[in-house]
Amino acid sequence: MQNFLIFAILILGFIITFQIARASEFVSVIRGEEKTRKQTNKINAALLLVFLIVGLFGVYWAHHTLGDKILKLGSSASDHGILVDRMLKYTIITTGLVFFGTQILLFWYSFKYQESDKRTVYYFPHNNKLELLWTVVPAIVLTILIGFGIVYWYRITGAAPENAMQIEVTGSQFKWEFRYPGKDGVFGKKYYKNIDEVHDNPLGQIWEDAANHDDVYVSGQMHLVVGKPVRLIIGAKDVIHSVGLPHFRLKMDAVPGTPTTLWFTPIKTTKDMIKETGNSKFVYELACDQMCGAGHTGMRGEIIVETQEEFDQWMASQKPKYVQMKEAAAPAAPAAGATASKDSTAAPAATDSVKAVTADTATAVKKDSAGKK
Amino acid sequence: MSDTLHIQHGVASHGHSGEPHVHHHKETFISKYIFSMDHKMIAKQFLVTGIIWAIIGGLFSVLFRLQLGFPDQSFPILETFFGRWAEGGKIKPEFYYALTTMHGTVLIFFVLTAGLSGTFANLLIPLQVGARDMASPFMNMLSYWMFFAASIVMLSSLFTQTGPAAGGWTVYPPLSALGLASQGSKSGMDLWIIAMTLFVASQLLGGLNYISTILNMRTKGMSMTRLPLTIWALLFTAILGVLSFPVLLSGLVLLMFDRHLGTSFYLSDIFVAGQALPNEGGSAILYQHLFWFLGHPEVYIIIMPTMGLASEILAINSRKPIFGYMAMIASLMAICVLAFLVWAHHMFVTGMNPFLGSVFVLLTLLIAIPSAIKVFNWITTIWRGNIRFTPGMLFAIGFVSIFISGGLTGIFLGNSTIDIHLHDTMFVIAHFHIVMGVSAFFGMFAGIYHWFPKMFGRYMNNTLGYIHFWVTIVCAYLIFWPMHYQGFAGMPRRYLDKSSWVSFGQFHSLDAMITVVTIIVFAVQLMFVFNYFYSMYKGRRVRTQNPWDATTLEWTTPIHPGHGNWDGEIPEVHRWAYDYGKDGRDFIPQTEPVGENESSH
Numbered sequence: 001m002q003n004f005l006i007f008a009i010l011i012l013g014f015i016i017t018f019q020i021a022r023a024s025e026f027v028s029v030i031r032g033e034e035k036t037r038k039q040t041n042k043i044n045a046a047l048l049l050v051f052l053i054v055g056l057f058g059v060y061w062a063h064h065t066l067g068d069k070i071l072k073l074g075s076s077a078s079d080h081g082i083l084v085d086r087m088l089k090y091t092i093i094t095t096g097l098v099f100f101g102t103q104i105l106l107f108w109y110s111f112k113y114q115e116s117d118k119r120t121v122y123y124f125p126h127n128n129k130l131e132l133l134w135t136v137v138p139a140i141v142l143t144i145l146i147g148f149g150i151v152y153w154y155r156i157t158g159a160a161p162e163n164a165m166q167i168e169v170t171g172s173q174f175k176w177e178f179r180y181p182g183k184d185g186v187f188g189k190k191y192y193k194n195i196d197e198v199h200d201n202p203l204g205q206i207w208e209d210a211a212n213h214d215d216v217y218v219s220g221q222m223h224l225v226v227g228k229p230v231r232l233i234i235g236a237k238d239v240i241h242s243v244g245l246p247h248f249r250l251k252m253d254a255v256p257g258t259p260t261t262l263w264f265t266p267i268k269t270t271k272d273m274i275k276e277t278g279n280s281k282f283v284y285e286l287a288c289d290q291m292c293g294a295g296h297t298g299m300r301g302e303i304i305v306e307t308q309e310e311f312d313q314w315m316a317s318q319k320p321k322y323v324q325m326k327e328a329a330a331p332a333a334p335a336a337g338a339t340a341s342k343d344s345t346a347a348p349a350a351t352d353s354v355k356a357v358t359a360d361t362a363t364a365v366k367k368d369s370a371g372k373k
Numbered sequence: 374m375s376d377t378l379h380i381q382h383g384v385a386s387h388g389h390s391g392e393p394h395v396h397h398h399k400e401t402f403i404s405k406y407i408f409s410m411d412h413k414m415i416a417k418q419f420l421v422t423g424i425i426w427a428i429i430g431g432l433f434s435v436l437f438r439l440q441l442g443f444p445d446q447s448f449p450i451l452e453t454f455f456g457r458w459a460e461g462g463k464i465k466p467e468f469y470y471a472l473t474t475m476h477g478t479v480l481i482f483f484v485l486t487a488g489l490s491g492t493f494a495n496l497l498i499p500l501q502v503g504a505r506d507m508a509s510p511f512m513n514m515l516s517y518w519m520f521f522a523a524s525i526v527m528l529s530s531l532f533t534q535t536g537p538a539a540g541g542w543t544v545y546p547p548l549s550a551l552g553l554a555s556q557g558s559k560s561g562m563d564l565w566i567i568a569m570t571l572f573v574a575s576q577l578l579g580g581l582n583y584i585s586t587i588l589n590m591r592t593k594g595m596s597m598t599r600l601p602l603t604i605w606a607l608l609f610t611a612i613l614g615v616l617s618f619p620v621l622l623s624g625l626v627l628l629m630f631d632r633h634l635g636t637s638f639y640l641s642d643i644f645v646a647g648q649a650l651p652n653e654g655g656s657a658i659l660y661q662h663l664f665w666f667l668g669h670p671e672v673y674i675i676i677m678p679t680m681g682l683a684s685e686i687l688a689i690n691s692r693k694p695i696f697g698y699m700a701m702i703a704s705l706m707a708i709c710v711l712a713f714l715v716w717a718h719h720m721f722v723t724g725m726n727p728f729l730g731s732v733f734v735l736l737t738l739l740i741a742i743p744s745a746i747k748v749f750n751w752i753t754t755i756w757r758g759n760i761r762f763t764p765g766m767l768f769a770i771g772f773v774s775i776f777i778s779g780g781l782t783g784i785f786l787g788n789s790t791i792d793i794h795l796h797d798t799m800f801v802i803a804h805f806h807i808v809m810g811v812s813a814f815f816g817m818f819a820g821i822y823h824w825f826p827k828m829f830g831r832y833m834n835n836t837l838g839y840i841h842f843w844v845t846i847v848c849a850y851l852i853f854w855p856m857h858y859q860g861f862a863g864m865p866r867r868y869l870d871k872s873s874w875v876s877f878g879q880f881h882s883l884d885a886m887i888t889v890v891t892i893i894v895f896a897v898q899l900m901f902v903f904n905y906f907y908s909m910y911k912g913r914r915v916r917t918q919n920p921w922d923a924t925t926l927e928w929t930t931p932i933h934p935g936h937g938n939w940d941g942e943i944p945e946v947h948r949w950a951y952d953y954g955k956d957g958r959d960f961i962p963q964t965e966p967v968g969e970n971e972s973s974h
Contacts, residue, residue: 003450010896017900018907021836025913037761040835044762047843048770055850062855069879070861087790095781098745102777105752110770113691113758121954122757125694130753131746135700138745142738142784149738149788150731156793157727173554173645192642193649204644234724238645239548239555240657242722242797246863246876249794253723255657256547257641260724285876289797289865291541293548293555294466297868 038115045114052107056100071246077273077284077305078264081249083152090148094141156250160263164229167222170203171234171241171254174295176286177202180216182320188212192237200325207322217321221302222286224266225311231263241299244289247273251289266305273305400936408518410510411936415517416495417828420821422517422524423488424902430479435895437472437869440464442888444870458536467556469869470539474557475531477542478565482572483527485675485813487520490614493678493820494583494607496828500927501601503592503946505937508585512578519575523568530564538565541867543668546639546660550631553646563632566625573618580618583611592926594946598702599963601925601950602695605702606681609709610674616713617670624663631655658723665716672809673712676776677705679816680747683769685950686819687751689923690766691758692959694951697750704743711740721789722796730789737787744780748773759954763921764838765823771846772815778850779808782857797867800860803853811849818842821905826920830933831912837904841897848894852887859883924962925950 028036073085073092113119168179168187181187188211195204202219205212224230234243236254243262244251252262274282286301306314409415439448440463447462458468495513499506507513530537539557540549544565552559587608591600630636631652639660640652688695695701718737721730751773760766782804785791795801818841825833864877871877919928926946930938944964952961956972 014896014900014903017840018837018903021834021840021904024836025834040839041760041762044767044839045760048762048767051843051846058850058854062858066855066858066883070858071863081794084790084794087788088785088794091785091788091791095784099777099781102748102752103774106755106770106773106777109752109755110760110762113755113760115759115761119759120957121691121693121759123694123954123956124696124753124757125951126697126699131697131700131750134749135742135746138742142741145784145788146735146738149734149790152790153727153731153734153793156790157730192644195644195649197647238643239551240545244797244863244865246794246798251722251793251796255724256643257653258656258658258724279875281875283875285874287863287865287874287876291470291545291548291867294470294539296470297466297870298873300873 041115045111048107049111052104052111055103071249075276076247076249077268078245078248078250078266080156080264081247083155084249087148087152091145094145156264160231160261161229164231164263165225166231166233167224168203168233168235169222169243169254170237171243171288171292171299172237173239173293174288174299176220176222176243176288176299176301178218178222179203180218180315180318181211182214182216184211184214186211187233188215195237200321200328203321205321207325213322214320215322216315216318218318221304223311223314224303224305225308226266226269226272226305228308229263229265231261234260234262239292240290241288241292242290244287245284245303246287247284253290269305269307270303271306408514410506410514412495412499412507412510412513413828413934413936413938415513416492418517419488419491419495419520420828422521423484423492424905426479426483426488426524428899428902430476430484431895431898433472433476433479435891436464437469437476438888438891440469440869442885442891444872464869466869467536467539470541470555470867471536471557471561473867474539474541474544475537478527478538480810481542481671481675482569483520483524485809485817486614486671487572487575489675489813489817490583490607490610490678491517491520491579492817493603493682493824494579494611496824497603497927498583498586498607499590500827500930500934500938501604501925501950502587502590503595503926503943504586504590505939505943507582508590509582513582516575516579516582519571519578523571523575526564526571527568530561530568533560533564535559535561537561543661543664544628545664546628546631546657547643547645550628550639551643551645551650552632553648563629566629569625570622573622576614576618580611580615583607584615587611592943592946595926595963598699599946599949601681602684602698602701602705603678603681605705606677606684609705610677613670613674613677613709613712617667617674620663621667624660624667627663628660658720658725661720661723662717665719666713668719669716670712672805673708675809675813676816677708679772679813679820680705682816682820682823683751683772684754685925686765686769686823687754687773688951688953689823689921690761690763690769691755692761692922692953693754693758694953694955695750696753696756697746698949698951700746701750704746707743708740711736711743715740715787718787718789718792721792734787734789738784741780741784741787744776748777748780763822764833764835764842765819765821767839767842768815768819768822771842772812772819774846775807775812775815775849778854779804779806779812783808794863795860797865798860799856799864799866802866803856803860806856807849807853811853815846818845818901823921824927825905825908825912826915827927827930827934829909829912830915831908832915832920833908833912834904837900841901841904844897845894848890848897851890852894855883855887919962922960924952924960926963929962929964 073089076082076085166181170177179187188209189206190204191206192204194201194206203217205215232243234252234254236256238256241254242251243254248264248266250262250264252260270284274280284303284305286303288296288299292299406414449462451459451464452462455468458465535556537557538544538549538561539555548554549558549562587604627638631639637652637655639655639657640650641655643650643652684695684701715733715737717725717729717733786795786801786804822833822838859880862877915932918932926944929944931940946963947966948961948963950963955961
């Protein structure tokens with residue numbers, strides 16, 4: 001019933017508007033079309049000016065009401081984010097000047113040069129000086145923006161420092177999983193066909209590779225150390241996802257079959273951010289930024305940035321997936337743990353040779369899986 | 374070379390026009406209205422089909438805006454219409470993503486490409502260059518019917534059991550390649566690919582026709598530099614389309630292979646829905662390169678025709694020549710060339726080599742220069758003019774305003790340092806909706822109001838036109854301006870409910886406001902559609918041949934031109950298209966020979 005009412009009102013509004021519009025056409029014919037045209041011309045010219053003024057006020061008002069709901073420029077929680085914020089600031093200033101300048105001219109001229117019987121138009125087909133001016137000036141301004149942009153871009157995407165902590169991030173419908181290399185600092189190899197969510201192998205780690213034995217697996221939550229560079233090695237199991245880190249001002253796609261990397265240094269702990277934002281529930285969120293299916297909206301991860309001591313404490317409490325898998329397999333009958341028993345014999349032999357190869361997990365894993373074919 | 378060609382053609386057409394072309398062949402209902410080879414009728418067919426699609430695509434946006442604006446509320450009426458897709462009156466995620474995907478596909482391809490270039494290229498090219506029809510009227514007809522077939526296939530995909538494509542209008546694999554990963558990647562996706570294949574064929578048939586007509590069929594005296602800017606814009610648009618659509622097609626064919634023939638072009642190392650797929654060695658990023666090689670030129674395919682329309686309408690209604698005609702052509706050409714060299718700015722965060730990324734930053738931001746030239750030239754065109762605010766003119770001014778607003782945010786996203794933060798956030802939604810959605814629509818509306826008298830011999834209702842303009846421009850800014858702020862908050866696009874997020878939950882009232890405004894602006898567009906069809910039959914009649922006092926050739930044809938356009942000979946052209954306000958005369962038609970004492974420009 002309510003829907004019907006709304007619909008009826010809409011139709012009614014429609015008919016009334018239309019009748020007025022039609023009537024105005026008849027009136028204009030009676031009063032003389034030329035006269036009416038001139039009058040509407042004046043009204044529209046005035047409205048353009050009003051639109052400019054109201055619009056400019058609207059820009060101010062939008063900023064007034066929404067300005068404190070956005071990420072503050074310069075409040076980035078990562079070192080690279082500071083560069084992004086700075087670039088953003090330069091760009092807002094530059095484009096803001098152009099925006100106000102051109103919009104004001106456009107609407108002001110529209111109003112000022114509205115049709116008038118007294119005016120003769122100025123025949124002005126071209127002027128080389130002017131055209132040169134507004135080719136060269138934007139070119140210079142853009143060169144500056146490009147210059148800053150590229151310098152910052154290289155700093156952000158350049159090689160990670162030697163001491164960077166490594167974390168492997170894996171996206172899949174619709175969750176985030178993380179792997180730490182453990183004490184040896186080396187990720188064990190993995191192969192996607194080994195993925196077995198039932199038997200404690202969500203990432204497809206190859207248990208024959210002893211470097212895997214101390215790798216720590218966590219789901220949903222990633223721990224980082226404040227002030228310590230971190231290099232994320234990003235992948236995906238099924239479709240393309242994207243590691244979106246709004247507070248760190250960074251983002252990198254997770255592509256199945258093609259590992260990507262991203263590094264930065266977190267500079268504020270979660271506790272710092274709780275204090276800064278005044279929001280006791282604050283937590284760094286990892287948002288999937290690439291449309292990945294029906295559950296895309298809920299593909300959320302959390303990031304805890306903490307001090308080295310807190311991190312060490314947390315890490316010590318984590319049990320490597322290999323150990324979990326062993327424990328789960330042990331009470332079962334030998335037949336049930338076929339993979340595990342096969343693995344335990346093969347592991348010692350493989351250990352040394354494997355460790356030597358896995359310097360860079362990302363490429364090594366890739367090579368390995370290619371070699372397996 | 375072009376000289377000899379057009380002289381030859383001039384001879385040929387003179388021979389033709391000896392006999393009264395219009396009454397030469399008998400037209401039946403089918404040959405006149407359905408399988409018509411008259412470019413003007415084909416233009417109307419494109420426009421009407423485009424309007425129908427725009428209503429569908431617009432309605433989709435209203436539906437998903439309901440979800441975005443009122444995520445907690447249920448709308449039982451949705452269940453009445455959409456059944457299990459909106460159980461309990463709430464839009465399901467699968468439905469939401471199908472709606473957004475179809476909204477994008479329909480509006481970008483079917484409305485703003487086919488509906489826009491299809492309409493104005495067909496209508497204006499022969500009329501403004503002085504030709505009796507397109508180079509190949511038959512191919513032209515085929516172009517429309519290919520588009521029609523594409524429309525039917527796309528429409529049918531809406532009614533499949535598993536729904537239409539739902540992976541976003543860019544249909545990135547592996548999501549779009551694997552039925553296991555998404556419902557929308559089942560039969561709906563096949564139909565999407567088939568529809569787009571037909572669509573590409575339609576675009577190529579049309580585009581080749583537009584190019585050959587502009588190059589070869591200009592009337593006597595119509596040198597390239599005497600062409601109105603509309604024609605230049607449509608020429609570059611057609612070139613872009615002809616060179617880039619085939620690349621999309623190749624990408625889609627490979628996608629089809631991956632879906633059904635077990636190839637691994639885009640698939641590698643995939644474990645989905647509990648099973649490991651055999652595909653190894655493919656690259657999902659390859660598809661993105663192929664897609665954006667069309668995808669980026671596509672946005673210029675959408676915006677360039679409207680730049681041409683706006684240039685023309687601004688000059689006519691300012692009663693002043695367009696400022697910097699040659700610079701306008703040069704900037705169109707620069708945009709056309711650069712359009713092919715910037716596609717990877719959509720891919721800064723795909724793990725692409727950072728050096729390559731920086732090259733694309735440079736090339737992308739270069740496009741701002743020709744765009745800036747065009748904006749400054751438009752503003753200078755209205756400066757010291759004598760402006761008549763017809764609905765067409767208002768929409769042209771609105772076009773410039775909105776193009777500025779959307780163009781400037783491109784400078785943010787084209788810079789990889791900022792893009793790494795704003796990529797795939799609501800900022801992107803705001804940017805491209807303003808710069809190529811709303812501004813292209815404004816250009817299109819301007820064109821429709823302005824050339825409606827030529828299409829139907831009647832005017833559209835002015836009052837409704839003014840209401841349409843004012844409500845639309847206000848609502849457009851109300852909808853998209855605040856979205857930038859959501860982007861600055863880092864809110865990702867394509868999220869249908871932010872309640873589980875700590876960082877993105879602060880825009881409830883804003884989202885609701887945007888939704889309400891969307892409904893209002895959609896209703897006003899329906900009013901425009903009503904005005905269009907009503908005025909077709911009942912509008913005020915056009916009584917003079919040249920209602921806008923314009924210089925170009927289309928206004929030298931009869932009020933109701935027949936197939937063949939001019940009753941007698943095609944007029945000869947003696948001057949450029951922009952002699953407004955010269956030597957104290959309001960305007961001098963292109964057909965008037967240059968007088969002895971006339972000042973030169």
